[in-house]
Amino acid sequence: MQTPKIVILGAGYGGLITSRQLEKTLKNGEAEVTLINKHDYHYISTQLHKTGAGTAPDEKITLHIPDLLKTGKVQFKRGTVQNVNFTAKKVQLESGEVIDYDYLMIGLGFDVSTFGIPGVEENAFKIKSFRSTKAIHNHMLRQFAAFKEDQDPSRLTFAVAGAGFTGIEMIGELIEAMPKLCRKYDIPVSETRIINIEAYETVLPGFDQKAIDFTAGYLRKNGVELMTSTKILECSPTSITLDNGEELPSRTLIWSGGVRGNTLLEELALPISKGRIVIDKFLRVKGMDNVFCIGDAALFLKNDGTPLPPTAQVAIQQAEVCGPNLVATLRGQQLKAFEYHHKGTVASIGNKAAVGKVFGLKISGLFAALMKQVIEARYLFVLGGPGLVIKQLFRAGKPQS
Numbered sequence: 001m002q003t004p005k006i007v008i009l010g011a012g013y014g015g016l017i018t019s020r021q022l023e024k025t026l027k028n029g030e031a032e033v034t035l036i037n038k039h040d041y042h043y044i045s046t047q048l049h050k051t052g053a054g055t056a057p058d059e060k061i062t063l064h065i066p067d068l069l070k071t072g073k074v075q076f077k078r079g080t081v082q083n084v085n086f087t088a089k090k091v092q093l094e095s096g097e098v099i100d101y102d103y104l105m106i107g108l109g110f111d112v113s114t115f116g117i118p119g120v121e122e123n124a125f126k127i128k129s130f131r132s133t134k135a136i137h138n139h140m141l142r143q144f145a146a147f148k149e150d151q152d153p154s155r156l157t158f159a160v161a162g163a164g165f166t167g168i169e170m171i172g173e174l175i176e177a178m179p180k181l182c183r184k185y186d187i188p189v190s191e192t193r194i195i196n197i198e199a200y201e202t203v204l205p206g207f208d209q210k211a212i213d214f215t216a217g218y219l220r221k222n223g224v225e226l227m228t229s230t231k232i233l234e235c236s237p238t239s240i241t242l243d244n245g246e247e248l249p250s251r252t253l254i255w256s257g258g259v260r261g262n263t264l265l266e267e268l269a270l271p272i273s274k275g276r277i278v279i280d281k282f283l284r285v286k287g288m289d290n291v292f293c294i295g296d297a298a299l300f301l302k303n304d305g306t307p308l309p310p311t312a313q314v315a316i317q318q319a320e321v322c323g324p325n326l327v328a329t330l331r332g333q334q335l336k337a338f339e340y341h342h343k344g345t346v347a348s349i350g351n352k353a354a355v356g357k358v359f360g361l362k363i364s365g366l367f368a369a370l371m372k373q374v375i376e377a378r379y380l381f382v383l384g385g386p387g388l389v390i391k392q393l394f395r396a397g398k399p400q401s
């Protein structure tokens with residue numbers, strides 16, 4: 001009998017932790033496992049806002065994938081997935097290469113939702129991947145350099161669309177970055193503007209009132225202009241049109257208005273709802289015994305019919321069940337139903353402040369910022385043990401700005 005082939009698509013939180021689970025659970029030679037990802041590095045998505053603002057060195061945000069695979073049981077292949085033929089059990093890569101599988105795990109993550117607002121897709125910057133956030137920072141550097149020449153205020157007007165979790169984290173990093181950038185280019189900080197535009201009436205919709213008040217106060221204290229209850233109607237390379245009639249001269253709109261599943265998923269012949277693949281309680285694609293899907297790409301409905309949110313916390317917990325379930329499937333054993341345990345949410349506002357709730361306890365300020373760092377360190381621990389935590393903590397390299 002041929003050795004069964006397991007193929008994992010995407011080396012994000014879901015794909016990597018599933019791979020680590022397979023490394024732990026599979027016996028030597030029990031299956032051939034291939035992990036496929038666009039790049040040979042894993043980016044820590046929960047810290048992409050730091051790459052955008054240039055407040056963390058690249059080495060802190062990206063990890064070389066082959067270094068994370070320790071046992072030789074999982075092979076890494078760099079490639080971009082283009083299509084999947086579920087009948088023939090073949091994955092088609094952009095390079096033309098075709099990979100056969102017996103069991104498949106889809107962990108292709110998220111795309112940004114721009115809701116068809118004119119000009120946003122073409123002109124706004126997205127917090128989506130390491131490359132897209134690196135593009136934000138490079139653009140900011142160009143604007144500072146050009147301002148020295150033409151003094152056009154639109155160059156130093158940085159707008160963030162969305163005051164949800166990601167938008168607030170992005171704004172927090174911009175607050176940290178601005179004084180350093182101004183020093184570098186010898187421009188007074190008073191020449192810069194950070195504007196947060198949110199359609200809802202408060203920042204951090206869904207958070208409790210104390211967290212909302214703390215965040216709004218912190219942003220205002222640090223000079224951020226909050227435009228809540230304001231919708232963006234259009235975006236051009238040099239301005240943003242708002243529903244209050246204002247035309248905001250700005251060459252930088254950072255879009256964090258929402259996420260959806262990877263757009264590639266819609267081209268696959270799979271059950272899709274709200275841009276995500278519908279999965280069952282065992283994390284299998286609905287109606288398929290040999291195809292699993294987790295993380296932001298997956299739509300998992302809780303008992304009350306509401307979907308789990310697209311978070312790293314969900315992706316990691318699902319991967320911890322998905323790995324063993326893949327092994328149970330190939331061994332013909334009973335699968336485990338997935339149960340989500342929410343441990344809390346902490347949104348950072350730069351390095352020195354954060355807000356959230358951990359194990360039911362509301363936290364804010366510096367203590368919350370330290371908790372956020374503990375949460376990030378825990379992920380590194382799960383991925384690579386204490387060695388990786390220490391390596392990343394003391395990683396050399398200066399922030400970009």
Ligand code: FAD
Pocket residue numbers: 009010011012013014015036037038039042043045046047048049079080081082107108109110127128129166169262264294295296297310311312313314315346347
């Ligand atoms: P991803 O981590 O997005 O991984 C998908 C992988 O698939 C990537 O490596 C990508 O390169 C690869 N890929 C995509 N398309 C292809 C293709 N066609 N071919 C090959 N490879 C492909 N969640 C939290 O729980 N807590 C937080 O504090 C938090 N903060 C966040 C802050 C920011 C700025 C952002 C953007 C997100 C944050 N999230 C947070 C959400 C979290 O990052 C996501 O929920 C998580 O990354 C989802 O993991 P995933 O494995 O499903 O997908």
